[in-house]
């Protein structure tokens with residue numbers, strides 16, 4: 001039990017249990033030595049310190065030009081609640097569990113003091129690629145978005161080639177947009193890459209592509225938005241698992257899942273503000289096995305961040321806690337209300353399951 005419960009009625013952890021079909025996330029059991037576990041905060045506790053930030057982005061990314069997040073403070077620091085607006089409450093409740101973990105339990109013990117990070121290149125024209133990579137000082141790996149709706153394979157080939165001219169190690173992310181045949185053709189046309197992230201939507205399609213090409217395949221949405229993240233492993237559908245703290249319900253859930261997956265893992269951001277990024281970097285720093293650059297540099301996509309952004313040095317970032325800046329841009333009163341109500345609904349789902 002991670003948290004003690006106010007009554008004997010709710011014996012579940014806010015971070016989910018492995019026997020709950022709605023929660024794929026295994027519970028990580030802390031064994032506190034001298035302190036009793038903190039009790040589960042109420043929604044009012046969380047909202048007392050809450051602020052809702054609204055961060056403008058340099059380039060549109062997954063259809064977003066402004067990133068909103070609700071931030072709250074607990075005894076261990078600040079936590080972030082920022083599920084994408086279209087996500088339903090059942091899925092969003094895991095993001096709340098992650099924020100509560102950060103604010104009330106804090107980060108797990110780090111095993112390394114720096115985490116290699118990739119540059120992230122949105123689906124921009126090829127002539128903008130070098131300038132974007134320039135925002136990631138010392139990056140040794142670049143992740144390039146491909147298969148953007150409305151664009152062509154030639155756009156992808158040109159964008160990847162432009163990235164490869166600056167940094168030879170390129171990975172691509174199709175966000176599930178290709179059919180199996182399109183993926184096979186696109187991978188052949190694009191050429192040498194570190195790996196191909198989520199070429200198609202389903203686990204079966206990933207497995208089919210993986211059997212048909214030499215390139216390594218990474219699973220993102222097939223883990224992040226699945227009720228059974230282990231299915232990717234059972235179906236031998238991927239060589240690499242891309243894991244994100246918030247959609248998996250927290251740092252400890254991520255570490256637990258990573259320990260069960262028989263493949264390399266990469267920790268990536270969900271376009272987190274610096275508060276959420278701190279949890280991603282902490283999870284990456286606590287992984288016993290980490291062999292590839294993580295997608296934790298996306299703070300460079302904001303023109304302003306919620307707190308001190310994780311700036312890369314020599315291609316890496318260092319784990320640390322982050323507090324919101326007093327001058328972080330705030331959302332409108334109407335949007336703040338929308339986030340508060342969403343938090344209350346997700347909190348109720350976490351407590352009364």
Ligand SMILES: O=C(O)CCC(=O)c1ccccc1C(=O)O
Pocket residue numbers: 062118119120143173175220268269270271294295296297298
């Ligand atoms: O991994 C990275 O480099 C950045 C993170 C990223 O691409 C991302 C950010 C928000 C939502 C989805 C994704 C994704 O990997 O598909």
Ligand SMILES: [Mg+2]
Pocket residue numbers: 173175197198220221242
């Ligand atoms: Mg992805």
